[in-house]
């Protein structure tokens with residue numbers, strides 16, 4: 203009896219601390235808000251006012267409190283002092299800490315301390331919450347040899363909770379092998395190979411938040427970029443970083459990163475394939491630098507009563523030197539112009555004895571003989587003009603492409619002008635490559651790339667240009683590679699990314715997919731031609747039903763019935779089907795009065811989603827209903843990999859409905 207009274211009073215004390223911490227956070231926010239409001243009055247000038255205003259607006263956003271999200275989730279008792287660990291620092295009015303940010307050095311022990319290495323922690327406490335209310339706690343007395351590991355009731359509840367709405371953060375339950383990746387040094391690029399549901403996406407997002415905490419100013423200047431496979435995925439993960447107080451991370455698809463012109467054409471498959479090949483980088487390089495011409499005429503300039511002349515020899519030297527300096531093309535061109543003007547300036551100084559004015563220098567840099575020389579020796583090029591030139595006459599690729607490949611990318615009807623050219627999605631990669639040859643891209647301080655197994659070499663180079671001076675976190679699973687160029691070797695992508703020495707680290711503990719479902723999906727692995735470690739599921743619960751529907755005509759109706767049955771349980775329901783069947787299935791659901799949505803609508807109230815197989819990567823649902831696996835496999839060359847992705851989306855229950863025979867690897871011998 204005494205024990206439970208103690209527990210009750212302990213729980214009451216923790217609740218009080220929660221209420222007081224919330225109040226303290228509110229005061230911190232109020233203070234930031236009032237500074238924001240008075241910012242322009244205290245700042246000395248408009249620029250400072252704007253800077254300060256922006257800083258304070260950000261600060262106010264960062265300090266937002268969501269009553270549904272617990273402010274702290276753990277406690278460490280170290281040398282008689284209790285430290286509460288939460289999503290952000292909260293201090294009382296005297297500046298004393300009430301909650302430690304999970305990223306603070308001390309908080310590390312919350313994730314890493316063990317009986318073997320207690321790191322000074324006597325007791326680790328985890329809190330259980332229901333809708334933001336603190337309802338329970340669980341202690342591990344490390345000093346008494348108690349350790350729960352993955353048997354923690356609170357961890358189990360977190361993993362098994364129904365999934366509704368967008369992805370949530372995992373700060374309360376980050377596991378030690380995940381924490382090691384999250385807290386890796388900013389300078390370290392890492393590649394995480396993880397089976398479905400091992401927390402790769404979660405790790406990438408938390409690493410971004412961790413790095414921002416540790417290197418706030420530096421990364422704010424250079425920026426952090428998250429690249430995901432499609433907009434549905436990005437909206438699914440979009441809430442995680444803001445919940446962790448990070449509101450300034452750019453999240454983008456690769457297509458959005460390179461969208462300098464709209465996509466207005468569709469390539470046939472062979473052309474797409476060639477355009478994603480790394481040799482296209484060499485082709486563009488060759489075509490661009492092939493535009494340089496050896497100077498053959500001197501430059502002669504009349505300048506009032508003076509005549510200046512630069513002979514062919516020094517002009518050749520200027521061009522050769524600039525070429526050797528390895529600058530981007532457009533930068534090199536300006537360097538040549540500046541040196542030519544420099545020679546004119548020297549002649550003028552020698553003859554007149556005066557230094558010419560800025561105006562004179564500007565005039566000389568634009569004067570016809572100089573621009574004509576530049577146009578012939580180092581002509582102006584735009585990414586568009588370069589790519590249009592190449593696709594109009596691909597023979598410029600020379601021996602870098604076979605004749606067949608040249609024909610594959612040749613424009614059947616070349617545009618009349620560069621401006622009227624209609625580019626395809628793959629052409630945008632070429633334009634981006636060309637732009638990178640002309641000018642240096644701005645480099646982010648850190649880039650996280652999710653579902654990276656699908657990057658083609660040319661796509662990897664897009665990221666490489668944007669992370670040249672930063673580090674990357676590459677997340678993916680070779681078994682889930684569905685692009686025609688998907689790699690079977692991480693080293694290859696890492697090379698194209700310019701980070702050949704990044705460590706490849708496996709994650710093998712699965713937090714999403716129940717064991718029975720993993721076992722079914724793993725039957726596909728040997729047929730996928732990749733060498734990856736299998737996942738071990740933490741989830742012993744879950745249900746799997748493989749349902750044969752002998753009459754193909756009733757498969758849709760049977761699917762509908764499965765949806766209705768699934769709605770009796772808690773959580774989200776997804777029907778995943780070959781893309782071609784999606785509209786029909788949606789129409790059936792509408793006709794039956796079942797409210798449904800598509801995966802881009804993360805805030806939609808509907809519990810049922812109909813998801814095309816090609817859009818489901820990275821997403822998860824409590825109950826997944828797979829409609830006709832054979833159609834999903836038949837729809838594309840890497841159909842079996844696609845099916846592996848589809849089968850591993852289920853958090854609790856998976857129903858597989860089929861009229862056609864199951865794909866061979868799934869058949870039980």
Ligand SMILES: Nc1ncnc2c1ncn2[C@@H]1O[C@H](COP(=O)(O)OP(=O)(O)OP(=O)(O)O)[C@@H](O)[C@H]1O
Nearest residue numbers: 372375376377398399400401402403404713714820
């Ligand atoms: N330490 C953890 N504690 C609680 N939940 C976790 C933990 N790690 C991962 N999860 C949960 O497991 C699920 C899968 O995580 P995530 O989507 O990051 O996996 P993934 O490896 O990226 O999967 P996929 O390869 O299918 O894209 C998510 O719901 C995530 O919140």
